[in-house]
Amino acid sequence: MQRVLVMGSSGSGKSTFARRLSDITGIPFISLDALYWRPGWVTSDNAEFGQRVAEVAVQPQWVIDGNYTRYGAGELRREVSDTVIWFDLPRRTCMLGIMKRIAISYGRVRPEMAEGCPERIDFEFFRYVWTYRRQQRPKLLEYFQGLRADQSLVCFTDRMQADDYLKEITVKQSRASIH
Template identity: 75%
Template sequence: MQRVLVMGSSGSGKSTFARRLSDITGIPTVSIDALFWKPGWVESGKEEFQSRMVEAAKQPRWIMDGNYMTSGAGELRRQLSDTVIWFDLPRSACMFGIFKRIAASYGKVRPEMADGCPEKIDLEFFRYVWTYRQQQRPKLVAYFQGLRPDQTLVCFTDREQADDYLQDLALKRKRTSIH
């Protein structure tokens, strides 16, 4: 595992998972949101974002947290990844996740966001998460169809599976370092 995509709906736990995976593996994280957004929630231009993503994707090791399948070097990232972690959680879990996140960090900039982009209440964002399974999930499934046989796809349907995965990985790493 050297280049890992962590994908799924907002509020599913992607960013937290990516940070924890980085802590265990030592692989640096790349927040796609931090590359896309500019201070004040201003979107990067298409070419600028593409350039930032290509530069990040060409690094030898990364854990990339976020989707942006059709923009931001989506094809290149899929091609270069060796592992894809998919958070395929129910709508209720994702909505709970974003409400919990807003309650905990309202007005503050989360670690995976660009400077100058504090957590806020955004009805359009709520609608995006609410309709994610109908609107975005099919695109993600189609994106995964382009994976090669030598790439690993890991799917979590609840957060406990993700926690178990990280615990198992940490134990394996610990055993390996002892021997």
């Protein structure tokens, strides 16, 4: 694993997983949200955002957290990645995830967000997460159709699977450092 995409619904745990994977492997963590959002929750120009993501995507190593497949150099990221990790969790889990996140981080900027974008209550965002499986999931499934046979797709349907995966990576890293 050198170039890893971590994708799925907001609230699924993908950012926490991506940061932990980065910590374990030493591969740099990149948050697409941090590249996309400007202070005050102002969106980036799509072309500008795509250019920033393209500059990151050509680096030799990364763990990139986020989707943005249409205008965040999505095709390039898919093409150069060697591993895609997909959090395909139930709506209930994701909704609880964002509610917990808001309760813990309200008014503060989370580590994976852009400066000047504190956690807030946003009903449009709730609707996005609520409808994710129906509206966004099919787009990701289509995106994954473009993966090559030499690329790995790892799918988690619950957070325990993600935790177990990180434990396995930790053991492999420990063994590699001993030898």
